[in-house]
Amino acid sequence: MVGAPTPRHPLGKALSHGIGLRLLVLIVLFSTLVTAISTVIQLYLDYRRDVGAIEGRLDEIERSSLASLAGSLWHVDVDQLRRQVEGLIRLPDMQAVEVREAEGAARPLVVAVRLREGGPVLARDLPLVYNDRGTERLIGHLHAEATLTGVYSRLIETAVVILVSQGIKTFLVSLFTLYIVYRLVARHLVDIAGYAQRFDIKDPAPPLALRRRHPGRPDELDQVVSAFNAMRMDLQSAWEQLRTANAELEDDIVRREAHEREMRRLVDRLTRTNAELERFATISSHDLQEPLRAITSYAQLIEKRYGDHLDDEGREFLGYMTGGALRMKALVNDLATYARIPGHFEPPRPVELGAVCAGVLAGMKDAIEAADAEIVVGTLPVVEGDPERLAHLFRNLLDNAIKFRHQDVAPRVSVTAEPDPGGGWVVSVADNGIGIGATNQDVFEIFRRLHPASAYPGTGVGLAICRRIVEHMGGRIWLDSRPGQGTTIRFTVGVPPEAAAE
Known part of the structure; x- marks a missing residue:
């Protein structure tokens, strides 16, 4: 025996046709576009980071290995050269290292190690110069070659992970959005349309009532239901009047025609009301096809039209969305500089702190002269870090040292390491x-x-930015101070990862 077909759920109908499917398609398309753009940006940043790391290793080879390689080549220490070359080839992404004696030798010495062939590479050809009792001699060349194959493989893996995860998230969010729209609006429009189609003036049905919790305040759907039920009552009343008039005044043609005209007027009114209802449904459907432009506007639209129909948890979530968006708008200007710090760090590289401090002092020349300040900079080392952020750090600390001074004493500031x-x-x-x-x-x-802003102006963010910069570079910052005698702020820089973790 073949069973009757299982009726489809109304939400399934919304997905298969009508505004539900179009809304889902628009949300998916917009989310896909945003995901694609963000993925491209992420891949570009990852590529720049990985290539920068490879170039940093090549720079490190140029700084730290040329002298030792030149010495081994000058003394024709083949074993030492081979060990040095094998040590360089073990660096990440290196695929070929070759040391070749300069042209002119009868049998030029060549020591080379190559792990693989082909593929995109970054290569450096560096001269090997030996200082022979004060005379620099070009005795050979170092060829270092790094492969980009690993970089491209990591980019592909990252792209796959981002696209798959974002695709799943987009699909689930789209389904949830469609379900909310169906629960709050679409299913009630279907009920209203069905009631209008089944309405029979000769066999009036009970008043139209939507299957939902009664809201505290009437909304647009309540207005439609009230108008429809008022129309139904008017029509039923007119029908009863006509039946009574026809029964009592069957012989009175004039009155019967008057009742017929009234009947036609009421029918026209019903027609116009039905037309207005259809137009309302069409306009509502058109509006619902438009994708939501932003989280804030979408949350405000839900709160305005459907907030009274949500349960307590739903209203709480909606409040979190709206409140969070408004707080973010209010805070973004004050926290912009503070928040941008982690994302604007360059890969760590050797930095001469003395040069950085000198550049900061040159930029603060007017402020230093205006305060009659004396700034003494000791011998500062070369450290690992981001020169731009280190300059920002020095600028904030020196600005505070000049700002928080005695009114009758010229500032004296020292920078040491x-x-x-x-x-x-x-x-x-x-x-x-x-x-x-x-x-x-x-x-x-x-x-x-x-201190009060009237005495020492400022935003109160300067030292917080200093700590954020130092901690992002793996260091720590603290101060020693005595009232009336001055303040010393200390920070660590160039700290190895294991020392910073402690």
């Missing part, structure tokens, strides 16, 4: 300013101010 027992360096910026009294407050906390 000493080795850190844990590795790297400890840099100190000391001043003779007003100092900081004993406090339980974290002076490096964002928006933390210990």
Whole structure:
């Protein structure tokens, strides 16, 4: 026995045709476009990072290995050359290293190691120069070659992971959005249309009522239902009047024609009302086809039209969305600089702190002269870091040292550095300013101010930015201060990862 076909769920009908399918397609298309753009940007940043790392290794070979290779080649120490070349080839992404004696020798010495052939590469040809008792001699060349195959493989893996995860998320969010629209609007429009189709003036049905919780305040759907039921009552009343008039005044043609005209008027009214209902459904359907432009506007639209129909948890979530968006708008300007710091770091590279500090002082020349400040910079080391962020760090610290000064004493600031027992360096910026009294407050906390803005203007973000820069480079920052005698702020830089973790 063949069973009757299983009726389809209304949500399944919404997915197969009508506004539901079009809404789903538009959301998926828009989300796909955003995912594609963000994926391309991410892949580009990853590519720049990986290629920068490879170029950094080639730069490191140029800085640290040329002298030792030249010495081994000058003394024709083939075994030592081979060990050095094999050590270089073990660096990540290296595929070929060759040391070749300069042209002119009877049998030029060549020591080379090649792991693979082909594929895109980054290569460097570097001269090997030996200092022979004060005379520099070109004795050979170093050819170093790094493959980009690993970079491209990692990019492909990243792209696959991003696209698959974003695709799944987009699909689930689209289905959830479609379900919400169906629950709040679409299914009620279908009920209203079905009621209108089944309406029979000769056999009036109960008043139209939607299958939903009664909202605290009437919304657009309640207005449609009220108008439809009012029309139904008017029509039923007119029909009863006509039946009574026909029964009582069968012989009165004039009155019967009057009732017929009334009947036609009421029918026209019904027709117009039905037309208005259809137009309302068409306009609503058209509006629902438009994709949501942004999270804030979408949350506000839901709260305005359908907020009273959500349960407590739904209203709480909607409040989180709206409140979070408004708070973000209010905070973004104040926190922009603070928040951009992690994403704008360059890969660590050797930086001369003395040159960085000199550049900062040149930019602060007017402020230094205006305060009659004396700034003494000691011998500063070469460290690993981002020169732009280190300059930002020095600028904030020197600006604070000049700003928080005694009114009748010219600022005196010293910048020094000493080795850190844990590795790297400890840099100190000391001043003779007003100092900081004993406090339980974290002076490096964002928006933390210990002095009134009227006396010492500022945003309260400077030291927070300093700590964010230092900690992002793997270091730490702290201060020593005595009221009236000045403040010394110290930070570590060039700290090895294991020392920074401690």
